[in-house]
Amino acid sequence: MRNPGSLSKWGMWRGVYGLIFVLGVVALMISIATLIRFYSLSLFLGTDNGNDSELGKTIEDVIRKINVELKELRKLSVDKLEDESRRERVRYITFLAEILTSMESMNVFHPQMDRLNWEGRGTGTEGVHPLSKTTQESDKVAEFFLVEEIRKYVKIKPNRLGRQNFMGANGTFTSIGHACFLMKKELEEFMDYDVGDFCRDDWKLAQLLMVHGCDPLPRRRCFSRAPKLYSKPFPINESLWKLPDNRNVRWSHYRCKNFACLASNRTGKGFFKCADCFNLTHHEVPRWKEIVGLDANSNSTADFLIAEVLEIKAGEIRIGLDFSVGTGTFAARMRELNVTIVSATINLGAPFNEMIALRGLVPLYLTINQRLPFFDNTLDIIHTTRFLDGWIDFQLLDFVLYDWDRVLRPGGLLWIDSFFCLHKDLEDYLDAFRMLRYRKHKWVIVPKLDKHGQEVFFLCCTREATKAILILYGV
Structure with a gap:
């Protein structure tokens, strides 16, 4: 049996050697950075082939040693470690991984190494690394922020092997929304966390950033929080029309603290755009x-039924998108008819995304600011309700409609539901939809009864033989 004292002594010396190794790597990087600061990179690396070779070997040797150390650390069993020891281990691994990335980036940009001969490989001519011109610009973007995690995220990540990857790119260009620069304080708060630890419960801050144009958000290296007492969801034959278990949602940022509150008729539930959509029954x-x-006076209705809409393209509607404020009921009804619908929404005062997922449907957490994440001519139908109406800017509406037209396949359906606007703006909005040049199928205008004629719904179904069908109506 091993002596416990010897084990602890071995662990102590291992820690000492690890510290010495880390300090040595840091010293090496500081030395290299200092030399690069006082000498141009071309002079430092291009005047002496012998020095170039030695430097390349040194960098590769450091990379090899760091890789060995990382493998040893990852082999260690963490089952018996205390929480604090686990966190320290994760931080140490992360630290070494970041040093490794920096060293590999230097290795990629070394002009005398074979991996840099991108265009002149085998021809005797030297190629120029495709990222060399953009690296400085990437560094300038990173320097705008103070939080180190943002800096690391936005910098260009060259491929480790120094050649194009299977996607044809020489590196990874992580992106953030342009409005992130206008919301520097909020973004830095969002990215201020301990790597490998749990994230804060700050999804509301993330949504605030997204809605105001900081979209896409940067990825984070922390674990998202989950409900403390999560229970397994109901079977799919029950979940579509049954309120989920309250334990499966984090309620801290909502005014209501359970689904019964959301489904009730009480006021002040924290949202208004879809006040009754949690009332499934x-x-x-x-x-x-x-x-x-049905309006008794005009015998007109602001309701179209799914069955009559699908009859327009009988047997052709299979997949689509519902871009709405809702709990997934449209997708649930379509699922009953063997049509797969992805429901795009954000959590406007209530757990809409959680509700959709717990019903056994697919939520897509997406704002109106983003281009749809679908390829051209792929969807059979796009439906939207309680989302597009008289608040939207005409130019933004143009961009949205053209993007939706892009992803709809020839002969697909665009169903715009519950579009209302001021009566004086009606013609302007109708012109925006006429711009698509779809042939009319139906077109109805219905007054909004609670606004005494000042606002209207309009209903239409238009069709173009080669592209799409457009259906507009209000409820």
């Missing part, structure tokens, strides 16, 4: 299945 069940808004 009364409000949601008849939607798109039964006509509930």
